[in-house]
Structure formats: C-alpha cells, structure tokens
Amino acid sequence: YSYESSDLVSGIYFFRLKKVDKNGFISYTSAQRIEVSNLPEGYQIGGVYPNPFDENLTIEVTVAREQKIDFQVLDLQGRELFFVDPQEVSPLVRYQKRLVLNGFAQGTYFLRIRGETFTKTLPITHVKKTQ
Numbered sequence: 585y586s587y588e589s590s591d592l593v594s595g596i597y598f599f600r601l602k603k604v605d606k607n608g609f610i611s612y613t614s615a616q617r618i619e620v621s622n623l624p625e626g627y628q629i630g631g632v633y634p635n636p637f638d639e640n641l642t643i644e645v646t647v648a649r650e651q652k653i654d655f656q657v658l659d660l661q662g663r664e665l666f667f668v669d670p671q672e673v674s675p676l677v678r679y680q681k682r683l684v685l686n687g688f689a690q691g692t693y694f695l696r697i698r699g700e701t702f703t704k705t706l707p708i709t710h711v712k713k714t715q
Contacts, residue, residue, distance in 0.1 A: 595620060595646070595676050619676055627702045630678055632695060641683045643697065643708035649675050651700040657685060657708070658694040666691070673699070685710065 587599065592648055597620060601613045631646030645653060652670035666685060673679045688710045696705045 587712070588624070595678065616650065627699060627704070629697065629704055629706070631706065632706055634644075636711045637685065638711060638713050639684060639686045641685055641695070641708065643681045643683065643695070644696060645673065645679050645699075646672050646677065647675055647679075647699060647701070649701070653679075653697060653699040655681060655683060656696040657683070657688075658696060660692065660694075662694075 587601070589599075597618045598615045599618060600615045603611050603613070605611075626648040628646045632641065632643050635641070643655065647653070651673060653673050654670045655666075655668040656664050657666035663687070664685070668681065668683065671681065673680070690710055690712055692707055692709050694705050695708045696703065698704075700715060
C-alpha cells in the first residue's frame, strides 16, 4: 500500500490504514510514526501575534532538534526590557509561549528569539487599547 499526504507542517504524525475486505471485515494496520521536517534553517517561527499587541503577545516556534530557547524584548537602542528564562523545546513540536507585556509605552520594540542553533529578531509594536 502507499499513501501520499501534502502540505503537512513540521511535526510527528502517526498513520495507519483501515482495510475492509469483500465480506465487510474491518482491520487496521499498525500505526507508523513519521517525522516531517520542513525546517530548512533548523527552526521555524510559526507566528508572533497579535502584532501590534496590547498586553499579550503569543509566539509559536518549531525547532528541528531539542534545545533551549529564550525570549527577549529590546528597545530600539538594543537594551533588554523583558526576558524569559530558557525553555526546553522538543523537536518538531510547535512550542507556544505567551508573553504578558503590560507597562510598556506605545511604540516599536524588538522581539529576540534565541535558541542554541539560531537567533531571530523581529519588530513588534505595542499599542494601548482605547476605552
């Protein structure tokens, strides 16, 4: 048997086939574990949202190998304003981190996501909710 699936994101998948014979008897093959890695750079930032943000910022990261990653928020001069201690991240699993960034002035900042094998810096914008 063969089966093709396209547009899978990086991660671990389990597949099994359902077989139905001509008498209607149903059986299943054993599950097959498949690792899909669409991470040409060894990591993928799945999203940083909402951006602009008010207080909460969610970050999604997938890494090709197990490693610790940390998060920093920097001002435009590169000074660290917020830091999250390194978090252990499993390979090929979408890791989601929610940052609570209250008390920041409106404006543009940089979010630095740093792992053992990569560093990515992205602009983020803080806006205040209008009442």
